[in-house]
Amino acid sequence: MAEYESIHGTRVRYLSSDPTLDSSTEGQVWYNSTSGTNKALVQIKAWSAGGNLGTARGSGGGFGIQTAAVIAGGASGTTVYSSVEEYSGFSWSAGTALPGTQSNNTGAGILTAGLSIGGFNPSPGNSTDTLEYDGSSWTAGGALPSGRFGGSQAGIQTAALYAGGDNPPPGYLTDTLEYDGSSWTAGGALNTARRTMLGAGVQTAALASGGRLASGDSTNASEEYDGSSWTTGNSMVTARRYIQGFGVQTHAVVGGGFTTTATSATEEYDGTNWATSSATLGTARYNNVSSVNAPANAGVIAGGEGSAATEEYNSNINAITPAVWASGGNLPFGNQDLGGFGTSTAGVGAGGYTYPPGQTRNETFNYDGSSWTASGNLGSAKYSINGAGTQTAGLGAAGPAAKSTETEEYDGSTWSSGGTINVSRLQKRGIAGTQTATLLYGGAPNSTSTETYNGTSWTVVNSLNTGRTQGASGGTQTAALYSFGNTGPYVTTTEEWDGTSWTNATSGNIPKDSVSGAGIQTLAIASGGFSPVGPVAATEEYNGTGWTTVAATANAFGNRGPTGVGSPIASSAMVFGGSPPIPYSNATEEFTGGTSVTTASTLTTS
Numbered sequence: 001m002a003e004y005e006s007i008h009g010t011r012v013r014y015l016s017s018d019p020t021l022d023s024s025t026e027g028q029v030w031y032n033s034t035s036g037t038n039k040a041l042v043q044i045k046a047w048s049a050g051g052n053l054g055t056a057r058g059s060g061g062g063f064g065i066q067t068a069a070v071i072a073g074g075a076s077g078t079t080v081y082s083s084v085e086e087y088s089g090f091s092w093s094a095g096t097a098l099p100g101t102q103s104n105n106t107g108a109g110i111l112t113a114g115l116s117i118g119g120f121n122p123s124p125g126n127s128t129d130t131l132e133y134d135g136s137s138w139t140a141g142g143a144l145p146s147g148r149f150g151g152s153q154a155g156i157q158t159a160a161l162y163a164g165g166d167n168p169p170p171g172y173l174t175d176t177l178e179y180d181g182s183s184w185t186a187g188g189a190l191n192t193a194r195r196t197m198l199g200a201g202v203q204t205a206a207l208a209s210g211g212r213l214a215s216g217d218s219t220n221a222s223e224e225y226d227g228s229s230w231t232t233g234n235s236m237v238t239a240r241r242y243i244q245g246f247g248v249q250t251h252a253v254v255g256g257g258f259t260t261t262a263t264s265a266t267e268e269y270d271g272t273n274w275a276t277s278s279a280t281l282g283t284a285r286y287n288n289v290s291s292v293n294a295p296a297n298a299g300v301i302a303g304g305e306g307s308a309a310t311e312e313y314n315s316n317i318n319a320i321t322p323a324v325w326a327s328g329g330n331l332p333f334g335n336q337d338l339g340g341f342g343t344s345t346a347g348v349g350a351g352g353y354t355y356p357p358g359q360t361r362n363e364t365f366n367y368d369g370s371s372w373t374a375s376g377n378l379g380s381a382k383y384s385i386n387g388a389g390t391q392t393a394g395l396g397a398a399g400p401a402a403k404s405t406e407t408e409e410y411d412g413s414t415w416s417s418g419g420t421i422n423v424s425r426l427q428k429r430g431i432a433g434t435q436t437a438t439l440l441y442g443g444a445p446n447s448t449s450t451e452t453y454n455g456t457s458w459t460v461v462n463s464l465n466t467g468r469t470q471g472a473s474g475g476t477q478t479a480a481l482y483s484f485g486n487t488g489p490y491v492t493t494t495e496e497w498d499g500t501s502w503t504n505a506t507s508g509n510i511p512k513d514s515v516s517g518a519g520i521q522t523l524a525i526a527s528g529g530f531s532p533v534g535p536v537a538a539t540e541e542y543n544g545t546g547w548t549t550v551a552a553t554a555n556a557f558g559n560r561g562p563t564g565v566g567s568p569i570a571s572s573a574m575v576f577g578g579s580p581p582i583p584y585s586n587a588t589e590e591f592t593g594g595t596s597v598t599t600a601s602t603l604t605t606s
Contacts, residue, residue, distance in 0.1 A: 059305075
């Protein structure tokens, strides 16, 4: 068998620890003498789906970065748009429209300091407009010397570059124009006249690659600009036109385009050579727009001819560990609708309901990370309790009809009576905070009521926007989260509390109730529950912006006791009990959140 040295001409390095893991280490192989392993670093490259555009279109002006991108204008068939959309890294929302309709305009800059340059409209034709965007309004900047469309871009609002394009007649251009924030001046000419090519970089270090020639053919020619002249570099792997990408002169990415048909292929430039990336678009497209000022390892493209699809490109050397559920110690008996609080290593389960024989419970059990131990009983048997706090300073609030205004406080072994709740509420899962700083909200029948607790008494504060019960809770008294639940139909509604009022946030994916929630307002999970089609095993994770499905429990149950409200979710959440099995479940499952860490891939152990 051939040895590494005979294949590559170098020996495997012998190191006592891993080198600094960054892009310069990609592809390297070494032996770690401490761990006794051969290792290599492999870069992970992938496109993933983002939120769709509100309006399917292509040929617009794109600019910004992956989490703050803009598409301005564009066209779909013969319809030309003035509308603008802004991307948050999750979804698109309406921005301020251009002063007029425009397609094949060129974008540069960032969301709060962007440009829309030139463009085309059947009437009046090629545009000389330079329009400046501040994130809320457009103002006229210095005009181009003549109308044109389809040029490449580079730079920022006060130092932009526009190269090539089309101005019939005379047609395809080699012109390069430099913008200083107020006016355009001539720069060095391109070597190859073309339009609809990739533009990337800054005004003094730009890249122009691919595009359409006057003959109608695609080109793979690539050129670099140094602030005064263009130099021909190594060609792209595949000739393509109607493209945009992102990055800088020494590291750029282009995805999609038109060869002889729409393509999904991605190419990456390292400053010397173009190479086909292992990542391919989920949707082949051309005339797409992109976050042209994004770095090459984190960009976004959207739209294209007849498309509303958005895809994000990420290239990194991180090893991603997915979120998982693991089995914990079983409850002493099957139970549902327990009140839960604490963490997965110091949790509490109290009350609940068993069937058969059909009994409301008053038992309390403490969890140590592996097993449950009986503790002091509740003052009164109850189920559907809202639980908050820690194992040694917990709170159980409300319950079934006869107990709907009760509060009990827990010290780790015994319960004592707390303040009386003002607004009667049934059903659990509308609570956040600690024993002495609690927020209680929602409940049946479709209550909007919100109350705060200071360890002694409850005070009514501003209401939820949508009354509901059995949603997923998370957070603290001043930064809470309430998601999903039941208003009659199951809902995906999410609201955030800022200490004063509730604000609607991005909805979840699967409508459901009887959900178990954990975490904080900016990093929370909602697990299990009942959907219109039956019990759910899926877990959705909220990052403060949107929901993503991350893991599934072993059991598709609802009405499970949760812990971890107000705690970081990575290693502190669990669920226990639940239905629909009869007798009810005694299973416990513990959640570990996903991680992303820089690491090396182990090839063999020796």
